[in-house]
Amino acid sequence: MDVLIGCASTGSHLSGTAKYMKSRKPGVHVIGVEPEGSVVFGGTYKPFLQNGTGLSFRPGNLLESYIDEIIKVSDHDAFATCRRLARTEGLLLGGSSGSVLHVAALIAHRMRRPCNIAVILPDNGMKYLDTIYDDQWLRKHGLHGAIAGEDAVMTGDRPATRRVPLAEVELPVGELQ
Numbered sequence: 001m002d003v004l005i006g007c008a009s010t011g012s013h014l015s016g017t018a019k020y021m022k023s024r025k026p027g028v029h030v031i032g033v034e035p036e037g038s039v040v041f042g043g044t045y046k047p048f049l050q051n052g053t054g055l056s057f058r059p060g061n062l063l064e065s066y067i068d069e070i071i072k073v074s075d076h077d078a079f080a081t082c083r084r085l086a087r088t089e090g091l092l093l094g095g096s097s098g099s100v101l102h103v104a105a106l107i108a109h110r111m112r113r114p115c116n117i118a119v120i121l122p123d124n125g126m127k128y129l130d131t132i133y134d135d136q137w138l139r140k141h142g143l144h145g146a147i148a149g150e151d152a153v154m155t156g157d158r159p160a161t162r163r164v165p166l167a168e169v170e171l172p173v174g175e176l177q
């Protein structure tokens with residue numbers, strides 16, 4: 001494994017997994033993902049629609065020293081990824097999983113050499129049939145574009161995702177915007 005990608009709310013599962021993986025392979029590059037508007041890794045709070053992931057305050061049990069990079073993902077990109085994967089791969093996933101896979105696609109898209117990316121997908125989509133998988137709900141929240149499943153990786157026209165490096169590391173991937 002070269003890259004580990006996981007989302008964070010309390011930061012517990014990502015911190016524990018990252019700590020273990022780095023004990024086995026110190027060079028593994030760990031990417032923490034949170035919704036735009038969440039302040040787990042810092043920033044200014046604003047409401048977001050992704051469930052399970054993200055917080056309005058900084059959690060006490062986050063082990064930041066094991067996380068090399070953070071990426072904030074918009075509701076649009078998380079949900080568009082869910083919708084696309086349901087349609088093209090038959091995967092019914094929750095929004096936090098969508099945000100993680102959006103980042104995985106972003107990283108894969110900009111890689112300089114082949115590498116192995118592991119992702120942690122916290123839940124499936126059964127709880128979200130009347131939200132993420134409901135066109136009317138998406139429209140009500142101004143997320144019309146997510147219905148078609150086009151995220152910023154596909155359209156390439158909207159820097160909805162930001163890269164915020166926590167440490168100087170040897171990246172196996174190309175520079176992100």
Ligand SMILES: Cc1ncc(COP(=O)(O)O)c(C=O)c1O
Pocket residue numbers: 007008009010011012013014051052053054094096097122123
């Ligand atoms: C669907 C989902 N995504 C992400 C998370 C975030 O996990 P953690 O609190 O370990 O950061 C949770 C936690 O319950 C969750 O239920």
